[in-house]
Amino acid sequence: MLAGLDGLRFSHWQAQSRDDGVLVLAFDRAGESVNTFAQDVLIELDTLLERLALDPPKALVIRSAKAKGFIAGADIREFQAFDAKGTIGDSIRRGQSTFQRLAELPCPTVAAIHGFCMGGGTEIALACDYRVASNDPSTKIGLPEVKLGIYPGWGGSVRLPRLVGAPAAFDMMLTGRALPAKAARGIGLVDKVVEPALLVDAAAALALKGTTRPFKQRALARLTNLWPVRQALAPVLLKQVARKAKKAHYPAPYALIETWKRASGDTRALLSAERRSVVKLAGTSTARNLTRVFFLMERLKGLGGKAGAQQAPIRRVHVVGAGVMGGDIAAWSAYKGLEVTLQDREQGFIDKAQARAAKLFEKKVRDEAKRPEVTARLRSDLAGDGIAEADLVIEAIIENAEAKRALYATIEPQLGHDALLTTNTSSIPLDELRAHVQRPAQFAGLHYFNPVASMPLVEIVHHDGVAEATIQRLAAFCKAIDKLPVPVAGTPGFLVNRLLFPYMLEAATAYAEGIPGAAIDRAAVDFGMPMGPIELIDTVGLDIASGVGQELAPFLGLQIPASLATPPEAGKRGKKDGQGLYTWEDGKPKKPDLPKDYRAPEDLQDRLVLPLLNEAVAALHDGVVADADLLDAGVIFGTGFAPFRGGPIQYIRETGVDTVLERLRTLQARHGDRFAPRPGWDAAALREG
Numbered sequence: 001m002l003a004g005l006d007g008l009r010f011s012h013w014q015a016q017s018r019d020d021g022v023l024v025l026a027f028d029r030a031g032e033s034v035n036t037f038a039q040d041v042l043i044e045l046d047t048l049l050e051r052l053a054l055d056p057p058k059a060l061v062i063r064s065a066k067a068k069g070f071i072a073g074a075d076i077r078e079f080q081a082f083d084a085k086g087t088i089g090d091s092i093r094r095g096q097s098t099f100q101r102l103a104e105l106p107c108p109t110v111a112a113i114h115g116f117c118m119g120g121g122t123e124i125a126l127a128c129d130y131r132v133a134s135n136d137p138s139t140k141i142g143l144p145e146v147k148l149g150i151y152p153g154w155g156g157s158v159r160l161p162r163l164v165g166a167p168a169a170f171d172m173m174l175t176g177r178a179l180p181a182k183a184a185r186g187i188g189l190v191d192k193v194v195e196p197a198l199l200v201d202a203a204a205a206l207a208l209k210g211t212t213r214p215f216k217q218r219a220l221a222r223l224t225n226l227w228p229v230r231q232a233l234a235p236v237l238l239k240q241v242a243r244k245a246k247k248a249h250y251p252a253p254y255a256l257i258e259t260w261k262r263a264s265g266d267t268r269a270l271l272s273a274e275r276r277s278v279v280k281l282a283g284t285s286t287a288r289n290l291t292r293v294f295f296l297m298e299r300l301k302g303l304g305g306k307a308g309a310q311q312a313p314i315r316r317v318h319v320v321g322a323g324v325m326g327g328d329i330a331a332w333s334a335y336k337g338l339e340v341t342l343q344d345r346e347q348g349f350i351d352k353a354q355a356r357a358a359k360l361f362e363k364k365v366r367d368e369a370k371r372p373e374v375t376a377r378l379r380s381d382l383a384g385d386g387i388a389e390a391d392l393v394i395e396a397i398i399e400n401a402e403a404k405r406a407l408y409a410t411i412e413p414q415l416g417h418d419a420l421l422t423t424n425t426s427s428i429p430l431d432e433l434r435a436h437v438q439r440p441a442q443f444a445g446l447h448y449f450n451p452v453a454s455m456p457l458v459e460i461v462h463h464d465g466v467a468e469a470t471i472q473r474l475a476a477f478c479k480a481i482d483k484l485p486v487p488v489a490g491t492p493g494f495l496v497n498r499l500l501f502p503y504m505l506e507a508a509t510a511y512a513e514g515i516p517g518a519a520i521d522r523a524a525v526d527f528g529m530p531m532g533p534i535e536l537i538d539t540v541g542l543d544i545a546s547g548v549g550q551e552l553a554p555f556l557g558l559q560i561p562a563s564l565a566t567p568p569e570a571g572k573r574g575k576k577d578g579q580g581l582y583t584w585e586d587g588k589p590k591k592p593d594l595p596k597d598y599r600a601p602e603d604l605q606d607r608l609v610l611p612l613l614n615e616a617v618a619a620l621h622d623g624v625v626a627d628a629d630l631l632d633a634g635v636i637f638g639t640g641f642a643p644f645r646g647g648p649i650q651y652i653r654e655t656g657v658d659t660v661l662e663r664l665r666t667l668q669a670r671h672g673d674r675f676a677p678r679p680g681w682d683a684a685a686l687r688e689g
Contacts, residue, residue: 012041013048014065021058022204028065035066036075037120039091046098049105056107059207062128063112063200069138070111073119076148079282080291089279095120095154096271099127103155103267108210112203114196117141118178123156126163130211131189132203133181134196141189142178148294149287149644151256153278158270161260164188164217166224170237170260174253188217227264234261249528249644252281285654289646296633296647300486304479311473312418314480315339318381318390320407324576325424326396327353328452331360334378336481341379341386350380360453387414392477394446396424399547404428405436412438420470422446423461426497426544427551430463430490440465444474447494448483449638450540457638458483463490486634489624492555493548495631496638498619499648500536501552502611504545505560506674507533510607512561517581518591519600524608528642533608535589538574538581543567556615558674603667610664612641614678616648621680628685649686657686 014026025048029035052060064070074095082088102109102124111125114134122143125131133139143152143160151157151173161169168187172179184190191211194202223229234257241253255277263273281287315338319330322344330342330353344350357378365371379386387393393411397403404423411421421443423433430445437443445461460474471487478485488495507520511534521532537545546567549560563581574580575587582589601607616631625631632647645651652660667675680686 010044010048012044015048017057018204020204020208022061022207023052023057023059024061024063024200024204026063026065027071033066034068035064035071035121036073037071037095037124038075038078039094042094042098046094046101049098049101052107053101053105056105059108059110059204060105061110061112061200061203061207062124063203064114069115070113070117071119071121071124072116073121073144074154076291076294079148080295088282089275092153092275092278092282095123096275099124099155100267100271103127103159108207110203110207112199113139113141113181113190114199115139116178119143119145119152119156120154123152123154123159126156126159130191130203130206131184132192132194132199132206133184133190134199135181135193136196137180139181140178141181141184142176143173144176144178146174146250146252146256147176147290149250149252149284149290150278150281151252153274155271155274157256157260157274158267160189161225162221165220166230166233166260170257173256174237174241188213188221230261234258246526246528249642250286251284252286255281285646286644289644289650292646292650293633293636293643296629296636297484299629300484300633300637301479303485303487304475304477311469311476312391314391314420314473314477316386316390316392317341318343318384318386318393319396320344320384320393320411321396321424322349322353323396324356325448325450325452326394327356328360328450329394329396329424329448330378331357332452333481335361335364335374337377338481339377339379341381341390343381343384343386347380347382350382354378354380364453384411384414387411388416390416390419392420392422392474394422394424399425399428399544399551401428401432404433408433408437415439418442420444420473422474424448425461427493427548429492430461434463434465434490441467442470444470445490445494446474447496449496455638456482456484457496457634458485459494459496459634459638460485460487461490461494462487484633484637486625486630486638488634489622491622491624493552495619495624495634497548498552498556498624499612499615499635500639501548502556502558502615502674503608504533504537505549505553505558505564506607506611508537508561508563510604511581512563515600515604516592516594516598518594519598520604520608521591522594523600523605527605527609528645530640534581535591537564538584538589541574541576542580543573603670606663606667607671610660610667610675613648613652613660614664614675617652617680617683617686618678620649620685621678621683628688652686653688657681 011030014028016024027035029041082091109128110130111128112132115138122141143156145151164187181193185193192206237257247254259273259277263270317333317338318341319326320343322342330340334340342350361371361374365374423445424447434440434443444466447459447461449455449457458478460471462471475485510520511517517534520534524532546564549564553560571577572579575584578584620628620631628649632649635641636643636647661677664675664677
């Protein structure tokens with residue numbers, strides 16, 4: 001131990017001197033399974049670095065003592081607490097000053113990165129002179145702060161552009177994308193990539209020997225940060241951002257670009273500009289709501305945690321129905337490591353599903369040598385022989401209760417003792433299905449969303465007779481295939497479709513009145529929806545929308561416009577046929593241009609959004625989910641509902657219950673009783689949070 005550290009006791013950091021004079025500083029946050037930066041961690045590190053500055057070793061290597069990755073970033077729990085207290089500026093100042101002290105140490109410094117390195121983890125690595133990363137597939141380096149409504153505020157937005165050049169730096173910071181070790185080395189973020197077992201030795205050797213980065217990398221980094229170049233590049237970056245996000249909705253990317261464009265001076269001046277900008281962003285509703293969404297996601301991930309892990313694991317899956325949903329459910333399960341058999345009434349349907357699966361595997365499994373192994377896990381099973389071996393059977397046939405019940409009668413006698421039977425129905429109440437099931441305790445809904453590969457949510461649909469162990473096993477299964485589970489009651493439409501239906505129905509009603517589809521879609525996107533409802537109807541399919549409508553309209557007491565009242569003509573079901581409410585080409589809708597002087601009705605956005613909010617209140621009142629947070633999580637991850645608004649219930653809270661009610665009643669007076677407030681608007685949950 002170096003003399004400068006004698007007598008000091010550390011809770012989170014372990015210092016060890018090597019024979020070559022290199023000091024290895026291992027981060028091992030006490031009481032946590034993952035390394036994150038809390039304030040006491042930073043204070044301890046700052047004290048330690050202060051001593052090292054007075055008595056420096058030959059070199060310093062920073063590594064993680066945790067098996068689970070390098071550093072996950074800042075402790076978001078503290079971030080949320082500091083925001084509530086208005087002390088976020090102090091937190092950012094401490095992180096900046098600590099990492100700057102590291103950057104100014106009078107000895108070479110190296111970050112030895114293995115596993116995930118995110119946010120503050122990447123920022124401390126940037127404050128080092130060099131970076132060495134392991135070539136393990138788990139090693140990923142990123143700055144995801146934009147997903148929380150801010151941007152790197154501990155020096156990352158200052159140091160990364162100067163290290164790798166502005167184009168590569170902004171690609172990372174504006175997208176939140178994490179890079180594997182090889183890609184990070186390719187842009188100059190990492191100096192060396194080695195086997196995990198050699199990581200610390202390689203870092204120590206690099207610290208003692210040093211290295212010179214390629215001339216092209218150094219020249220690009222210098223050139224793209226010159227004042228005139230920044231003035232030219234910034235507008236290009238702003239245009240790129242504007243195509244994906246509105247400044248009013250997501251201000252962080254715009255603030256990041258503007259701060260980089262305008263700030264000048266030495267490192268401390270640049271850090272000061274960074275700090276002021278990030279503190280301002282942290283106080284916005286967007287940052288608060290995106291932070292809330294982060295915790296909602298963590299809660300859903302936790303549902304498949306300890307309780308589910310205690311249940312028998314699901315390793316073999318049998319899917320009945322090789323249509324788009326069933327085939328994609330089977331393909332995703334195989335991709336995630338499960339043994340899957342796929343059944344349908346004709347081999348042709350299975351062949352088409354396997355062809356789609358091959359495209360998924362080609363896209364997701366970059367290593368061609370591993371693709372055959374993944375492909376082999378998805379087996380054609382026309383006869384249904386896989387039922388007897390399956391831990392889980394997923395039914396994904398047509399939305400017809402009688403057909404489903406008939407299928408269950410043939411499946412159940414073949415099931416193993418512990419096997420679960422589930423349905424992917426999108427709207428049929430489970431009470432209509434479970435009444436004829438022999439083992440209702442082991443029967444539930446497992447409702448995926450289209451497209452399966454990109455939609456993160458799965459609704460676990462329960463009923464009065466289902467066993468808690470079944471729900472836990474299904475939650476653990478969702479976790480195993482990287483999906484977010486939300487338990488919902490088995491009432492018509494469950495959660496997501498119940499809320500989406502009034503939204504889509506009002507869009508179809510407005511469309512029938514002659515309001516152009518492009519205007520309807522624009523109003524929804526302006527609110528923050530990922531796509532407009534007319535485009536959504538075509539994407540889901542007019543046939544599916546019509547079928548769901550037949551189930552939900554009577555339950556919700558709504559009238560269906562002619563466009564959804566009957567199944568569509570053959571070849572006009574929407575995106576999948578190339579023709580629906582829009583004409584589709586190359587997977588994209590051709591929306592007629594609106595006349596330049598066209599003005600949409602001023603209440604159009606309210607007409608679309610308020611029915612969804614109204615039904616959210618009713619669903620919470622009816623106990624479709626256990627609480628308001630689960631409702632918001634389900635709707636955000638199941639529909640893409642504007643994350644920066646925090647979910648339907650959170651939006652009602654921020655807007656004000658009385659304000660939203662007044663807008664509903666205005667619509668009711670103008671357009672009819674379908675806008676009448678539903679039961680539940682007096683709930684305390686709407687005024688909390």
